[in-house]
Amino acid sequence: MALRTAEEYREGLRDGRKVYLLGNPVPDVTEDPYIKVGVETGAHDFLMGHDPEMREIAVMKDTETGEEISTYFEVPDVPEVIKRRHNLILKACYYADGAIPFVKDVGTDIMNGIKVASRLMGNKEYEGRIDNYRRYCARNDLSMAGAVTDVKGDRRKGPSEQESPDYYVRVVDETEDEIVVSGAKAHITAGVYVDEILVIPTRNLTEAEADYAVAFAIPVNTPGITQICRPNFRFEDTNHFPTPHPRRGHVESLLIFDNVRVPKERVFMLREWQFAQILTYAFAAFHRFTAVTYKIPILEFMTGLGMLAADANGVSKASHVREIFVNMIKYTETTKSLARAALYEPEDFGGSGLFVPNRLTCNMAKLFFASNFHEFVRDIQDISGGLLVTQPTYRDWENPELNPYLRKYMGGASGYTAEERLKLMSSLHHTVGSDFAAWHEVCTIHAEGSFASQKMMLMVEAPIEEYKKKAKTIVGLNV
Template identity: 75%
Template sequence: MALRTAEQYRKGLIDGRSVYLLGERVKNVTEDPYLKVGVETAAFDFIMAHDPKTRDLAVIRDAQSGESISRYFEIPDYPEAVSARHELIRAACETADGALPFIKDVGSDIINGVAAVARITGNETYQRRIEDYRAHCARNDLSLSGAVTDVKGDRSKGPSEQAKPDYYLRVVDESESEIVVSGAKAHITASAYTDEILVIPTRNMTEADADYAVAFAIPVDTPGITQICRPSFRFEDTVHFPTPRPRRGHVEALVIFDNVRVPKERVFLLREWQAAQGLAYAFSAFHRYTAVSYKIPILEYMTGLAMLAAEANGVQKTSNIRERFVNMIRYTETTKALAKAAALDPEDFGGSGFYVANTLSSNMAKLHFASGFHDFVRDIQDIAGGLVVTQPTYKDWQNDELRPYLEQYMGGAAGFDAEQRLKLMSMLHHVVASDFAGWHEVCTIHAEGSFASQKMMLMAEAPTELYRSKARDIIGLEIA
């Protein structure tokens, strides 16, 4: 088939999948008012593949079949693949009105991680299976979500030590042709509206955890998979002023696997507990860079919103506000510079022949982004003023009796009449003071791995031996 249209993608989601939201089973995820926001954000992936303006970024020619396929399914076996993908993700975010379509990147990061580990460990069966699966995804232009995070119960205990055996997803049965798995994965982005879910372990394992060392891919409508989604926001909205480019975003789900049967052809790790940590690490190496790439357009437009807010309030030239601008620019441009450095210095991951953005720089970029975001939001809130939370709503603006009052009192500096200023404040409310804004702050900390995981990777990748040997040379110390 190759290169589906957005309409074909939407149609493919009407398959009887078991998705719940606000306690009700969703009949059609493409029509549900909350999930629709995610579906339409995701649909940009397919729109880009057909739009002459973005096609060259989004589409490549498959070396084996000669067919046009999504760039996400490219085998990254040359260094420039890294920056090409970075440009695709940045452009996707721009095209999808500031949000990432998010339905092929995390899944293909898992495919790359699995493929790299299969090569490093020399497991030819898994190498063949994952490349067959990659080709299957490319041929059918599938959308994918990635389920890594288990529900984890008591965080101080490993999988096999938990009070309930299902706190980590595990193999509960096996035959010659298939395995049966049970457990749940939490916070899974977009899984309610992807074709497939890829599952890998979230952590290191011991021999006692062997049943938990499992990785596989499975269609979302497979019997036994139930998703419980938390609503985010809807397109229909009476509070915020409408904008020419709608607000975009995604919905996460708790994905429950209740005795789900997985054909062995789609299994990429089965009880090799020694490889679990390496697999989680390899996925993170690929995925952390995706995470950094899509933040950049978001930081750019949020910085711009703060600048417009200062202009609307007539304070853009005052020293206290310019100090805030300096903070925001430093934060945004440092994130960009680190991301660029990571793309320009790709590395062959573990000698696998698969190229990944420089892991030290991309972890630094993610850590820098995650550690500074709340301060960045604080600066925007400070610049914009209290109207960010007390503003009259779009419904008030539409009321003929109230609008004259709003026109009289809500104007700002030259160029910002009441409508312009309220429109701006309405968007600022969405990005720094709404439920969504709170979600975004938490997302910044936890999504794509919490601070601790970035710090762990930073310690693993930093040239600490180089630092120590330089210090030894200077002092003349003989110790190793």
């Protein structure tokens, strides 16, 4: 099958999947006004394959059939793949007006993680299954979400100690050909507008928790799967000033498995509890790099937006505002530099023969980005002024009685008409003053793992003994 078009992607989503939003069933996710924003953002992963400007980076040849497939499916068996993947994700984000399309990267991050884990297990059957599954997705040009985060109940307790045994996804039955799973995964980005979902454990497990050591892939419309999602884009389309490019972004879901049957050829881990942690680490090594890559266009856009706000208010030359500009540049460019630095020393993960970006640098990039984002937002809020949240809306602008007042009173620095200033403030409101902005702040902390997970990886990956050895030599300690 050739690379699908965006319309074929949308058509594939009309498959009887069970999705709820605001308490009501959603008959067609491509038509729902909230979910549609995510569908159209995701559609860029399909537009790219047909756009002459993007094809060089977005399309590769299937090594067995010579057929054109999406570059997302490239196996990272040489270090150069990591660099190509960084470029692919970065360009895809610029192509989708600054947002990550997201419907192929997390899925392939999981495929790569599973391939690493199956090699480290020495399990050829699992490796063969994930290779077949990768071929199936590549040749049918499918979209995928990644379901890692369990609902988890009491965080102090492991899966087997919880009040409900279903707080973590687990195997509840097994026959010769299939397994049956129950449980729920939370915050699943794009889960309601992809073809397939890949599921892996979220943490290390004990022998008593072997039933929770399960990894598999499943079509979204499989009986027993229900997804509940909520709008992230309330209020946006009708009240904001129109822009040449529509708003982009994503929708998450609570993904429920109620006795879902999974054929064994789609199962990539079954009770090998000793390898659950390796699988989550391998996935995180790929996915955290996806994260720091897709943040770059967002930070560039926000920095530009903040600087324009200062221009429109006529304060760009004030010394304290220039100080803010320096902070914004420092933050954006340091995040970019750390992301790029992770490319220069890719690692063979655990001797698996598969390459991941440098994990220490990658975790530092994510931690640096996430720990400083709120301050960055605060600076943009500062230079924008209160209009950020009190601005008249586009509906007021369109009211012939109100429009002359707005033209008269909403002007700013010379060069900015009232309309341009309000249009800019409208985008600023969306980005740093709206419900969506708060979503973004939370996403920055938690998506791709919250602070503690990066700090833990820093302690694992940093050359701590080397640091100490050097200090001991200089001080002259023999301990």
